[in-house]
Amino acid sequence: MPAAKYNSIKQFLFNEIASGRWPEHHRVPSENELANQFQVSRMTARRALQELADEGVLLRTKGLGSFVAPFKSQSSLVQVQNIEHEITQRGQRHHTELITLESRESDQEVSIALSLPIASPVFFAAIVHYQDDLPIQLEARYVNARLVPGFIEQDFSQITPHDYLSKILPLTEADHLVEAVLADRQTLHYLKLNPPQACLQLTCRSWTALGVVSYTRLTHPGQHFRLG
Amino acid sequence: MPAAKYNSIKQFLFNEIASGRWPEHHRVPSENELANQFQVSRMTARRALQELADEGVLLRTKGLGSFVAPFKSQSSLVQVQNIEHEITQRGQRHHTELITLESRESDQEVSIALSLPIASPVFFAAIVHYQDDLPIQLEARYVNARLVPGFIEQDFSQITPHDYLSKILPLTEADHLVEAVLADRQTLHYLKLNPPQACLQLTCRSWTALGVVSYTRLTHPGQHFRLG
DNA sequence: GAGTGGTCTAGACCACCCC
DNA sequence: GGGTGGTCTAGACCACTCG
Known part of the structure; x- marks a missing residue:
């Protein structure tokens, strides 16, 4: 089974963050930009961004964009x-x-x-x-x-x-x-x-x-x- | 702003479970059944099921269906x-x-x-x-x-x-x-x-x-x- | 007004499971 | 084979933010 497209996009985004190229609060590409860049529909690009937001990696704001979330420190x-x-x-x-x-x-x-x-x-x-x-x-x-x-x-x-x-x-x-x-x-x-x-x-x-x-x-x- | 359709479906499903009408492991309606029942597209019905699965309320298996997850016990x-x-x-x-x-x-x-x-x-x-x-x-x-x-x-x-x-x-x-x-x-x-x-x-x-x-x-x- | 994310649609193909 | 969930498309309308 081939890798899911949304997952490839997730990994690309995550790599940019993990490598330090995109620091905290850095603006990441929009849904449309990713859709063009990866030749996928907006819904697929969106899923990658949304899942990373659900995982706490990104913060998304309507009308503004998606941003690298501040890295978490610890729980108890x-x-x-x-x-x-x-x-x-x-x-x-x-x-x-x-x-x-x-x-x-x-x-x-x-x-x-x-x-x-x-x-x-x-x-x-x-x-x-x-x-x-x-x-x-x-x-x-x-x-x-x-x-x-x-x-x-x-x-x-x-x-x-x-x-x-x-x-x-x-x-x-x-x-x-x-x-x-x-x-x-x-x-x-x-x-x-x-x-x-x-x-x-x-x-x-x-x-x-x-x-x-x-x-x-x-x-x-x-x-x-x-x-x- | 009106309530999102996927959210109404989530609440409906959750109510059935919380009220006890659907016990653990009970089969819940499929994506297509919910789409017909609520007059929405399959993608919208799907989102309700998917989010409940992400929250640990449902378990979903390809080819089988979606089921009420076993209730969590207390914290560790x-x-x-x-x-x-x-x-x-x-x-x-x-x-x-x-x-x-x-x-x-x-x-x-x-x-x-x-x-x-x-x-x-x-x-x-x-x-x-x-x-x-x-x-x-x-x-x-x-x-x-x-x-x-x-x-x-x-x-x-x-x-x-x-x-x-x-x-x-x-x-x-x-x-x-x-x-x-x-x-x-x-x-x-x-x-x-x-x-x-x-x-x-x-x-x-x-x-x-x-x-x-x-x-x-x-x-x-x-x-x-x-x-x- | 242009761009963003949030929601939604009506289709599609696939892998998987059970009969 | 028929139903299920998993993925994906190409559109659409909306509320929001910013310049």
């Missing part, structure tokens, strides 16, 4: 992804320690989570977040390299991965899984804990209209971290 | 309080073991949680919830005795505390705290675990307009319980 659970904000808002100091940042091929778990074929190019980042001098979060993040090719060139001592992704992409949604786990050897080491140690572990996926952007495991020491 | 976190519902919905058997049900005087922690003076009359219930034969939740619940005097006379092998409270009171809200803890001796015993064991612990308070009704600690074995 996503605050955990934005731990820097959490910490600084409490008046404490946040800093990070970069453990690794590298290109990998997706294994089975990551492929499933990111909806990619096995051995697809992904980036992996591991970072420890500190609240004052207390290690409070171990972040292990896989990113779809095709959707965010610039990820691996970032300086994650200056910006957190979550902030970086939020700035360049309109993240439309996220799903979360919360569980309690015993810290393994690496976690004990990076979070400077002594066994046995219960940790609160969140597994999150960030979405855009084009698919899953990142798959992240956030691990927190149980005695220093609660989710309200 | 509240499901935890209603673990019986969770378990039975997954097609597994739920039963409970009552450990204790007694009158107490509130200590400092409970007094603060229930907004009561110290040594106020409260009821305390401890219950183990089983999923099939696996202990999956240890419930420790304090209830404001003044607000729910009948609590202590209930048979909690027949009804869960949460169901009982939901039935006699309009619970307006609940707040939750999620943390990871190492199981203590009692928890290990009642949940039949071997140390060391990480547990996901939820602390919840249920409110009505009159004040805090109950203060509950729900403890789940980490390897058998996730929060989605």
Whole structure:
């Protein structure tokens, strides 16, 4: 089955936004312009714009046009992804320690989570977040390299991965899984804990209209971290 | 401006469902049937069905038709309080073991949680919830005795505390705290675990307009319980 | 007045499902 | 084969915004 025309147009529009060529509040082509450009009827061009508006990517105003919507920040659970904000808002100091940042091929778990074929190019980042001098979060993040090719060139001592992704992409949604786990050897080491140690572990996926952007495991020491 | 036709059709469909005349999985009229019935084009009838499907009210299958979607249960976190519902919905058997049900005087922690003076009359219930034969939740619940005097006379092998409270009171809200803890001796015993064991612990308070009704600690074995 | 998005029409072809 | 939903077309009228 061939790709639907309205979907091609959606992807074109989304790419312009995701690549940064169209910043927030940028005016996007009108229904008629897209209809001419893609040689489709106005109803088909309209559907692409309308669905992106439904997904929160565009804002449309009668008589004015369609515009790139301001990129969303977080909802309640996503605050955990934005731990820097959490910490600084409490008046404490946040800093990070970069453990690794590298290109990998997706294994089975990551492929499933990111909806990619096995051995697809992904980036992996591991970072420890500190609240004052207390290690409070171990972040292990896989990113779809095709959707965010610039990820691996970032300086994650200056910006957190979550902030970086939020700035360049309109993240439309996220799903979360919360569980309690015993810290393994690496976690004990990076979070400077002594066994046995219960940790609160969140597994999150960030979405855009084009698919899953990142798959992240956030691990927190149980005695220093609660989710309200 | 007159009401949009597609909106009138949406409201008609929604009313049939909300009134109970069309139960879950009931087949709703097809696009062509609605188009005839309301004297509109198929595209307009289609829009009504499509938007209701986007909103999760209908499920549509090519070649089959459109059907009333199963009604949503409560939000994810509240499901935890209603673990019986969770378990039975997954097609597994739920039963409970009552450990204790007694009158107490509130200590400092409970007094603060229930907004009561110290040594106020409260009821305390401890219950183990089983999923099939696996202990999956240890419930420790304090209830404001003044607000729910009948609590202590209930048979909690027949009804869960949460169901009982939901039935006699309009619970307006609940707040939750999620943390990871190492199981203590009692928890290990009642949940039949071997140390060391990480547990996901939820602390919840249920409110009505009159004040805090109950203060509950729900403890789940980490390897058998996730929060989605 | 020109352009925009919002609604609507009367057709069309297709893939899918069930009989 | 007949009905369903999924996609698409080439028109139309409207209310709105802006210059």
